[in-house]
Amino acid sequence: MTQEHDPIILRPMTVPPLSRRERIHAETVREIRGIALRQVDEGGLAALSLNAIAKELGMSGPALYRYFASRDDLLGALHADIYVHLVTAVREGVEASTGRTPAAHLAAYAAAYRGWARQYPRRYLLLFGGRAEDFKDPEEAVSEVHEGMLLLLRLIAQLVGDRPQPKASDALERQLVAWARRRGDPGFSPIVLRLGVLFWTRLHGIVSLELSSVFKDMGLDGGTLLDEEVKRIIEAAGAGR
Amino acid sequence: MTQEHDPIILRPMTVPPLSRRERIHAETVREIRGIALRQVDEGGLAALSLNAIAKELGMSGPALYRYFASRDDLLGALHADIYVHLVTAVREGVEASTGRTPAAHLAAYAAAYRGWARQYPRRYLLLFGGRAEDFKDPEEAVSEVHEGMLLLLRLIAQLVGDRPQPKASDALERQLVAWARRRGDPGFSPIVLRLGVLFWTRLHGIVSLELSSVFKDMGLDGGTLLDEEVKRIIEAAGAGR
DNA sequence: CAGCTTAGTTACACCATATAACCAAGTTGA
């Protein structure tokens, strides 16, 4: 049974009076998540241990099950935290490049994404690597992913501008507009959606392979490759293709 | 200390006399690898257990350490097996599309790659997902990856043909020709190398995200997206870009 | 057939998840 676990960050409004006990409880949950994150950073998924966390908090073993129903439950909460962290970092990276051209914004998005993944490789692998197939991300986590996608789409929309667009209407386009409609963001044109999802998968492909040390074995640099992809997306956007 | 572990498959020549004991030993190793692979297929990396394997083989616990020095050692051997399996499947997929156009060959490569990953998602995640950062693939494993890359490069070379090529010589190109030279395959032109690595990372990006169930949450289909990327690479090859 | 090597055994140390039974303290309401 998965327990409460609201996102730590935010919800500054809707402050329910928050009784004394609840405050302490929330604080402990925060500490647990922090230690868990550190474990993942240091040793990957394998190093995530409720027992070790409990010991570090000065309480012994099973006490932690008062806060998280299982290791997987904690893992889900961690996923949510990490998604938020990633998307926040990317957003800040883009905002820090403010005032420059749309192309520069896109490059900043890519650089921030890759930079974060290289800084926290275990976290990135946790999100997109390990994953047990049956494992279901909590709602807020997937919502955060969509948030990152929206940010990307806005950048690409700037890049595309409002040039005439080819009428394609293939299967991919149908899926994309269905997604946008379901999200309640009908404002993006098909070409923007198309380039957005292409860029995202390319970005992930590069970063993921780079972390797998496959690139190292080949003498390739992820940054160089990523520059190339950024260039190509910008060209495509410019050509409305 | 990592033990012997030659690739099971092949080396039909160089048959060293292979004493009776050696044959039995090799057979047991084969069985172990098979069970390990099944464990991974069923429950992912977490389900890989020396103890369980031993029990299934009728021997008890520590006996397995006569065959593999540690769980990580077995994991390395498994990596090699899986790479071979993947590359073999892709090669067969391409060969089965023989006699058709270069574009169709490339599409077959992509379809075989993705098809294999979807058929054996846990194996794919094991190769490119889990990975402990310090974990080093055995030599034969990386060699097999390069083999798959070579196959791809040959297909793209057909696609490009021998049209005039732009003289770019940027950082990416330098890395690529250095890799090709180191591999002793100087036959590929820079544009082929460039499109090859781009296609590979894009392919991996799509497949990887598809397995992460992120696509499911967005209502996207990996096959559709992959078709789009195949089309774009073919266009780029046709334009020598 | 003596001696070495191989492949197995049991016993153990240690760590992990997770449940059960219990208990102390805080919270709440009649």
Next chain:
DNA sequence: TCAACTTGGTTATATGGTGTAACTAAGCTG
């Protein structure tokens, strides 16, 4: 106020994993 309930902790225990040590039986080798 104080009885009842809730919360957060405890210890004990079942189960299963990695990995080492010490030992033994059987096969191979000279």
